[in-house]
Amino acid sequence: MKIIKAGIVILFFIFCGVLKSQTLEDEAVGWLQNYIQIDTINPPGNEYRAVDFLAEIFEAEGIEYQTAESAPGRGNIWARLEGGNEPGLILLQHSDVVPADEEFWTIPVLSGAIRDGVILGRGARDMKGLGTLQLATFIALHRSGVELNRDVVFLATADEEAGGMFGVGWLIENRPEIFEDIGILLNEGGGGSRVGQSVVFSVEVTQKVPVWLRLYAIDQPGHGSSPRTTSSVTRIVQALNTLLENPFPPRIIGPVNEYFSALSVDMEEEWAGSYANIQSAINDPNFVAKLHDARPGHNSLIRDTCSMTRMSGSNKINVIPPTAWAELDCRILPDKPADQFISELDDLIGYTGVEIQKIMAFTPAISETNSRLYRAIDSVTQELHPGSRVLPSVSTGFTDSHFTRDLGIISYGFNPIITSRGEHTGVHGNDEQVGEEAFRRGVGDFYAVVRNVVID
């Protein structure tokens, strides 16, 4: 009898062991490793492979899903859990990743292996890691069978890394029903960081607006031996020089003010005072110059910028060409329309005779922080990480959120995975990686935030 009892106890522990080995965290680690191994390097993308991978998981769970190819091989997939009448929530991820130069990696680029406690491979951070947290949350909600106060949509799209025209941009045009009745959305763009003992979660609420321009000049062509007073090339050079000598004046928009003020709390004394009062600090040219020099990323948050990236004149050294051009990657703060910026730029450099041509421009949009979703991020992260803080942030780059903000959907960049300052992440770089423990913790944390919003 005793032996049988002992046997039952042993069996019980073995059974528990088996159960334990199948926690959501374990599953998520496995999913992430497999997801990384799928080659969705863009170009060319081949995101249909990610669609197949996700479809297989949904099928095993009995979750209905839909797919659409925006072009051959450019797959998109979405699934919806039906809920109550509150405006729906989209969990948005892109399944493509950027190329990598194998030569500079210490492991195969699409490894997915775990080494020294980190999960390695292109996409571990951007953004198959966060994408897997979204997947795990979606699956867990489905398994729980609990009543939702709103629809929850899982959406994995193609092409974000190349602008999203075969992904979110295409879906908005061709599958608008996905976005109907949606009020809130979680995407990449934010993150948790540990500075000393304190943890800060940044929630991206807006981003600099790309305005890509070509300056185009026409003038008399001629022989290089007899220059005239002006040429197409001198006009371009003069316009660029004017731009160089007249940086756009700093100005502080609401979210940047909040962001700098929150950053000031953990900042070295040298910077803290100015960050806390950034609105007045920008009146000091010395501070502005020092910021630009030491922290170009933060300088980009206090003004419009134009990077000079491409130019072309003659194709022969002794020929003065009839036309010349230069291209500018301008990023403007999201408080004015692109056309107004272009007209201001024209006031500045128009005297040189160059024409400003618009290559591409997005519309500016800011997601307000006065929402249930933001409050959920704030309260749940504080509960899970006592003493942590949440702060709204502005991204200098852009994500697919600009598409959904244009639709009026409150879109936040939020990622609960905590990175220590200075920790190597390899986003768009070499040996991209995410700490396994931080990722595991993120599984439960992301689920807790979403639950707080979708369950009453």
Ligand SMILES: [Zn+2]
């Ligand atoms: Zn990304």
